[in-house]
Every structure is written in structure tokens, then in C-alpha cells.
Amino acid sequence: MNFSVKPMRFLADTLAQPNETPAREQLLPDGTTLRLLDTGLLRVSPSQPGTHRVLISCGIHGNETAPMEIVDAIVGDIVAGELTVNNELLIVIGNPPAAVAAERFIEENLNRLFSGKHQSSRSLESLRAAQIEQVTEAFFTAGDEPRLHYDLHTAIRGSQIEKFAVYPYLHSRTWSAPQIGFLEQCGIEAVLFSKQPSGTYSYHTSHLHEADSFTIELGKVRQFGDNDMTNFSAISAGLRRVIAGQELFKQTPKSIKLFAVVEEVIKRSEAFQLHIPAEAKNFTEYPKGSLLASDEGYEYRTQQDGERFVFPITNVPPGQRAMLVVAPTELDPID
């Protein structure tokens, strides 16, 4: 272990050595310890135990740069002594080689490989998913505090609702009104409730570790340096409150929009087609009976007025999700 006093530059160091960053440790004057476990995997421990164990991840898709810049600014402030850490923290930059290549992934989509789905291949992303699962398990099982996971992303398309969260499928657990209230304070305008298990990182931590977990979409994908960081002040401030132990999760949701996923459209074959304009934005609304997607022996037509599409994509292997269809839901998270 290298105990060098050279201050950590988390994102720059990660991108400089995306396949192998030497482990190192840095002790701050207030007793906080930063331990770089491996490339893009940083554990931060306060000198006193906190109330929560907090996982913040970004760069699960390498071209989603704004989340990495948000997280890097947070780490920079911790290192500079400008943000006090009062909760155990794990920070993950998911796919550094893809970030260097400015690509969503190198061999396959990392965010389809969690919950053991990485076992069926030996791709770079499969090995990384296995490593991230191990580090996550060690982090969450090291204490009994409630577990939180915010997985930050940006979207391929523009969106009528720019900032939204995906609540992973909860099985028999119920959603957390204080968490949705917190997300609303962070500038998140809508929450989508998933209806089935998936290979995403947020589903993995939610299901296996019973964390309050979310995929958080913060706007459109842009290159490093092209992000308007003022656009992320509410989420940055919220995450900083959580890290500093100042967030009490007392806020109930007020006007955040809620959507249920009514259909997860899977690409079945190379005949798969989307029937939506290339420039149409996420959350575009369609009347009942509209054809949104077709494939061999399959059509998806909207089942009710007001259904909207999210994350449409044709360029995925057969068997993978090609689109979500969502509809406003009556669920009242304040109950």
C-alpha cells in the first residue's frame, strides 16, 4: 500500500490508469481515511461511525460524464477538507476503460451484468461487475447501518422530464417515501417504479443488500468538459448532505411525478424495430393503440392513453431490454 502524501485526484488518476490503478491510502487531518481499493473504487471512512452506509456510483456507462464530474468534485472537496464525511462511503466509477474510450461500454453493457449475470461471459465488463459486486458486499456487510445507493447516469436521448429516478423492482418490500422526498429535494422530477428484476447495479444492491437504491438520470449524455455543472447543484448538494450526515430524510414528497413501468420491451430478434421518431424525447406521450415497437411475431401497441416511452434503443443484442413503456400511477408514496 502506498501512503504517499500526494493528494488524491480521483477521476484524473482513474482515467490516467483505467485498467490498473495502484492501491493507496490517504489520511485527512480530521481522521477520515480514503482508501483507493482498485481502479475507480474508493472507500472513505470517517473517524467516528455514522448513521448510514452510502454508496454513490457513476460511470457505469463510460460516456456518461456528468455523474463522474459530480462525484469527482465531491471527492475533491473531501480531500481538501471542505466536505466533512460523517457516514461510511463507497464511491464507484464503474467502467474506466469505457470512460477513456468515450463509449457506453467496451464489450458489453455493464448495467445488465449484476446479480451474478456476469457469470455467463468473460468480457471486461463481466470481470468488472464481479469485482464491483465483491467490493459492494464487503462495504455493505461491514456494519448494520441502513444502506443507501445512488447510481448516477445520463441518458442517450433528450427527455421531456430531464431528471428522473428508476426505483428497482422491490419484490415484497415497499417504497420509501422519505427517499422519494429526498430525491425531489435533489431536483428529481419523476420516479419510475420497475416491475421486474434486472441486471442493473441498483437492482442488485436493492435486492441483495436491501439498500434504498436508485438509478438516477440527470440529463443528456455529453463529453467531458461539455457539462453545465450548475445544472447539477441540487443533486450535488443532496449527496453532500448525505455524506456529511446532515440529511435526515424527513421530507415527504410533494409534487414529484410517479410512473409505473407497464411494459419492458425486449428485443427478440434482428427484425426488431422502433416506431418512434429518432428525435423524439423520452416521456413522449401516445394515445391508446399506438404502435411503438415490432419484432418477429410481436407488436407493442399502447394499452391506454398517456403511455410514454423511456430509453428506446435498437442497437442491443436480442434478449436485452429495448425500451420501457411507462404510465402515470396512482400510487401515493405518502401513505
Ligand SMILES: O=C(O)CCC(=O)N[C@@H](CCC(=O)O)C(=O)O
Ligand atoms: O438513455 C438510455 O437509453 C439509457 C440510459 C441508462 O443508462 N439508463 C439505465 C437505466 C437503468 C435502470 O433501469 O435502472 C440503463 O439502461 O442501464
Ligand SMILES: [Zn+2]
Ligand atoms: Zn447509463
